[in-house]
Structure formats: C-alpha cells, structure tokens
Amino acid sequence: MSTILITGANRGLGLEFAHQYAADGWEVLAASRQPEMSADLKQLAAQHPTVGLHRLDVTDEEFVQDLADKLDGKPIDVLLHSSGIYPREGQHIGEIDYDGWREAMETNLFGVMRVTEALLEKRCGQSTQADCRHLHVIELAVRRAGWFGGAGRHVLPIPQQQDGSEHGPIHSRKRAGAARHQRRAA
Numbered sequence: 001m002s003t004i005l006i007t008g009a010n011r012g013l014g015l016e017f018a019h020q021y022a023a024d025g026w027e028v029l030a031a032s033r034q035p036e037m038s039a040d041l042k043q044l045a046a047q048h049p050t051v052g053l054h055r056l057d058v059t060d061e062e063f064v065q066d067l068a069d070k071l072d073g074k075p076i077d078v079l080l081h082s083s084g085i086y087p088r089e090g091q092h093i094g095e096i097d098y099d100g101w102r103e104a105m106e107t108n109l110f111g112v113m114r115v116t117e118a119l120l121e122k123r124c125g126q127s128t129q130a131d132c133r134h135l136h137v138i139e140l141a142v143r144r145a146g147w148f149g150g151a152g153r154h155v156l157p158i159p160q161q162q163d164g165s166e167h168g169p170i171h172s173r174k175r176a177g178a179a180r181h182q183r184r185a186a
Contacts, residue, residue: 001050003076005029007058007115008083010038017080022048029076031056031067032083058083058111059103068118079119081112 004021008014009030015038018030022044028051035041035053045051054070057063058081085107090097 001025001027002078003027003029003074004078004080005031005054005071005076005119006080006082007031007056007111008081010035010041012082014080014082015040015044017082018044018051022051026050028052029054029071033057056083056115058115059106061114064114064118067115068122071119071122073122076119079116081115083111084108 004017004026006014006018006021006028009018009028010032014030014032018028018041022028028048030041030045030051031054032038032041033056035055041053045053054067055063056067085104087097087100087104089095090100
C-alpha cells in the first residue's frame with residue numbers, strides 16, 4: 001500500500017486530496033494544526049481505516065520534529081504540502097504588511113522546507129540512499145491576483161513512474177474540484 005502525508009489536510013484542497021487518496025486505497029497521513037477540530041477530517045478517518053490524523057504546525061520546529069519522530073522513518077511515497085496562508089491586507093506598494101508576508105513565507109516556504117527536511121533526515125538516516133530518492137514532494141502553491149498573477153491553486157507536475165504512468169490518483173485541479181462538487185450534490 002502506498003502512503004501519502006498531506007499537510008493542511010483539514011480543509012480545501014488538502015481535505016479533497018485526502019478524500020481522493022483514501023478512496024483509491026492509499027494510507028493517508030492527514031496532518032493539520034488541529035485535526036481534532038475538523039469534523040470533515042474526523043469523518044474521513046472514521047470512513048477509511050487507512051486514514052490517520054496527525055497534529056502538525058509547519059511553522060513550529062517542535063511539532064515538525066515530533067511528527068518526524070512519531071513516523072520514525074516510515075516510508076512515505078508522496079509528501080503533499082497543502083498548508084498555506086496568504087496575507088489579505090498590505091499587498092500594495094506603500095501599504096506592504098511585512099509582518100503578514102513574513103508569516104506567509106514562514107508557512108508557505110520555510111514550512112515546506114522544514115517538514116520535507118525533517119522527514120527526509122529521519123528516513124534517510126535509516127535507509128539506503130536509493131530509498132531516499134523515492135519520496136515525491138508536491139507543493140500546492142497559493143496564487144492570487146496581483147502579486148502572483150492568476151487565481152486559485154495549482155499542483156506542480158507529478159513525477160512519472162518508470163512505467164510512464166503518473167504517480168497518484170489525482171493529476172489535475174479539475175478532477176479534485178469535480179469530485180468535491182459531486183460529493184456536495186449527493
């Protein structure tokens with residue numbers, strides 16, 4: 001069974017990816033700051049015994065290290081970073097909210113690096129170098145009108161396996177969105 005760890009799994013695309021991967025039979029390690037507060041995430045875990053809930057604040061080294069220690073080098077096939085924030089105010093020249101942007105960078109950039117590094121250090125410290133190359137890291141990047149152009153979120157290209165097939169059950173934002181709308185309509 002393949003394993004995916006999803007940060008920011010309590011809502012939005014992170015939650016949707018957790019639904020999709022669980023439905024496809026993956027072991028899902030769903031991480032968020034307060035997973036116990038997400039009724040949707042708890043419901044998903046109740047429906048799928050392969051879904052585990054994990055507490056993680058990507059901006060806090062102690063939380064990150066606690067999760068890495070708890071997983072203790074567990075093989076993870078895909079690490080999907082969905083946690084992220086975006087400052088709503090202070091986006092225009094002359095009105096920049098530097099504290100807000102620092103917080104966003106801490107979460108969206110350094111959080112990704114912190115989690116990836118901690119998990120790789122744990123895994124690679126106990127495995128051969130060849131095993132370390134098999135972790136696929138996907139980052140959902142926030143793009144908004146203005147500074148980043150466009151709108152919405154996107155997924156970086158998913159690496160292909162040796163047989164040429166794509167790794168994982170979700171390959172586009174459209175498929176994830178369509179599944180979310182079907183579930184709401186039901």
